[in-house]
Amino acid sequence: MTQSNVPWWQTATGYQIYPRSFCDSNGDGIGDLRGIVSKLDHLQDLGIGFVWLSPVYASPMRDNGYDIADYFEIAPEFGTMADFDTLLSEAQKRDVRIVMDLVVNHCSSDHCWFVKACQSVDCPEHDFFYWRQPQPDGSPPDDQRACFGGSAWQWVEAVGKYCYCHFGPQQPDLNWHNPALRREIYTMMNWWLDKGIGGFRIDVIELLGKDLDGRIYYEAPDMHRFIQELNQKCLAGRDVVTVGETWSATPDTALEYCGRDRRELDMVFNFNHVQASWDPKLGRFGPNQFDLSTHKMILNDWQQALVEDGWNSLYLSNHDLPRPVSHYANDEEHRVRSAKMLAMVHYLMKGTPFIFQGEEIGMTNARFTSLDQFRDIETLGQLTERLGPVGSNRRDEESVQKFLDGANRHGRDNARTPMQWTGGFLAGFSESASWIDINENYKEINVEADRASPDGVFAFYQQIISLRKTQPIITQGSFELIAPDHAAIFAYAREWEDQRLVVLANFSGVDVAPDLPALNVAGLTPLLATDRPNRAGAPQILEAYEGYAWLIE
Numbered sequence: 001m002t003q004s005n006v007p008w009w010q011t012a013t014g015y016q017i018y019p020r021s022f023c024d025s026n027g028d029g030i031g032d033l034r035g036i037v038s039k040l041d042h043l044q045d046l047g048i049g050f051v052w053l054s055p056v057y058a059s060p061m062r063d064n065g066y067d068i069a070d071y072f073e074i075a076p077e078f079g080t081m082a083d084f085d086t087l088l089s090e091a092q093k094r095d096v097r098i099v100m101d102l103v104v105n106h107c108s109s110d111h112c113w114f115v116k117a118c119q120s121v122d123c124p125e126h127d128f129f130y131w132r133q134p135q136p137d138g139s140p141p142d143d144q145r146a147c148f149g150g151s152a153w154q155w156v157e158a159v160g161k162y163c164y165c166h167f168g169p170q171q172p173d174l175n176w177h178n179p180a181l182r183r184e185i186y187t188m189m190n191w192w193l194d195k196g197i198g199g200f201r202i203d204v205i206e207l208l209g210k211d212l213d214g215r216i217y218y219e220a221p222d223m224h225r226f227i228q229e230l231n232q233k234c235l236a237g238r239d240v241v242t243v244g245e246t247w248s249a250t251p252d253t254a255l256e257y258c259g260r261d262r263r264e265l266d267m268v269f270n271f272n273h274v275q276a277s278w279d280p281k282l283g284r285f286g287p288n289q290f291d292l293s294t295h296k297m298i299l300n301d302w303q304q305a306l307v308e309d310g311w312n313s314l315y316l317s318n319h320d321l322p323r324p325v326s327h328y329a330n331d332e333e334h335r336v337r338s339a340k341m342l343a344m345v346h347y348l349m350k351g352t353p354f355i356f357q358g359e360e361i362g363m364t365n366a367r368f369t370s371l372d373q374f375r376d377i378e379t380l381g382q383l384t385e386r387l388g389p390v391g392s393n394r395r396d397e398e399s400v401q402k403f404l405d406g407a408n409r410h411g412r413d414n415a416r417t418p419m420q421w422t423g424g425f426l427a428g429f430s431e432s433a434s435w436i437d438i439n440e441n442y443k444e445i446n447v448e449a450d451r452a453s454p455d456g457v458f459a460f461y462q463q464i465i466s467l468r469k470t471q472p473i474i475t476q477g478s479f480e481l482i483a484p485d486h487a488a489i490f491a492y493a494r495e496w497e498d499q500r501l502v503v504l505a506n507f508s509g510v511d512v513a514p515d516l517p518a519l520n521v522a523g524l525t526p527l528l529a530t531d532r533p534n535r536a537g538a539p540q541i542l543e544a545y546e547g548y549a550w551l552i553e
């Protein structure tokens, strides 16, 4: 295959915008659609092909828009539908498509469906949700916990039953087994697609069609049937991209979602490499630091699994995860080099990269010093579960410090601090106090400063994004891990026609002499380097977090 007959989303690079924290146009401290429009040139300069827009629909924002109250309206703090249409057309002018976030596993308890469902058990909307009788002693039907703390079963007095809420108490799950509900969702999706959006990122797709009585929450037997129906009713025949978020997918099951005969999705976001540094007991990031060998093995498994069919999504972070330089490498002395090296290693693999806002300038974790700086429903839920409510005697200095350390390492607010545009007032994000604190390092780390440097992170991302469009070996070549057991080096080769691309990176903070046979080559063409781009020959020593890639033709 040449570059011209592959789908546009295979050579394009995606960019995730978390609207609340991207750019505030009207000085209320909250990023908005007009703010995004004002920064489209930044995205065009970067070279991206599409934006994944985190939810901008009407919402009470208990989970920052992942709790939708009206799928056909824009949240007033983000603007109006006219602003959205402006965003769409201004983006189109710059060859940038807008991919919407589709959150249909659950909605907000403020959605009229849920309001009606609580008012009458006879209305059609009642069955859009999952209701169960209490146990004889009044307790919930089972002991399932909600992601954001407490029981997953919320008592609804007006109905006299429990309602299932997988995430937060005000995010009731939608009953995908109800055909009328599915029809409503398809109508809504088609309405957005008819506007000319570029596709959907689908939130927690693995939870659709869950079997509550069998206690099968993820990838329940009906899930694929529903995704196929969704495809047939909304996607078939349209030139759009879809990517489903699924923490459950593995290399063994990936093709069930994105194999070409399945007619389901184009890609999934998998979290195998993210979960590798999770603590299995906690079910979230634990004290265990990132392990390079595991990381390489997991990414290799995904590359191999989708070598002939299906397609990988490639990402380093998103609005739920820590900042990559802080999590995987070094966010101090070697920050710039780390940012480049991570992008080089991950985005020269086979797949479509998704860059999370701020990553292109190497933004770092938040490092909050006080509990009241946190905003995320998940972090606040964990805080209450572990240290009790405000005023609890469990909130002693030591416990609070331990909580702060953990949240600063793995909490979702790390990625949600405002975009750092300039070193000036409020980092150029807003004209008044932002909804969440700005990272104190904005004077040093900001778009203006980074873009002013030819050696900056932004310039490096531009190179990668451009190479992905011009070098078919990056989008089409085979993948072979080199020295899988090396504790500090991440190296791989790609092959396509007569070309060979080698990527070599040092994931450690000290110099490393890789000493690999693959490096004894002559006649190489340097392709990309975090430092010293003109070095002759394959590097015999890599400095801390250094990366180097070359072509042999």
Ligand code: ISL
Binding pocket: 063, 066, 067, 103, 147, 167, 203, 204, 284, 319, 320, 321, 378, 412
């Ligand atoms: O973020 C997580 C771990 O820190 C996950 O448990 C997260 O809740 C999961 O990835 C699902 O994420 C998606 O759905 C959530 C929403 O809060 C996330 O922001 C979204 O990406 C509920 O809609």
Ligand code: CA
Binding pocket: 024, 025, 026, 027, 028, 029, 030, 031, 032, 077
């Ligand atoms: Ca605003």
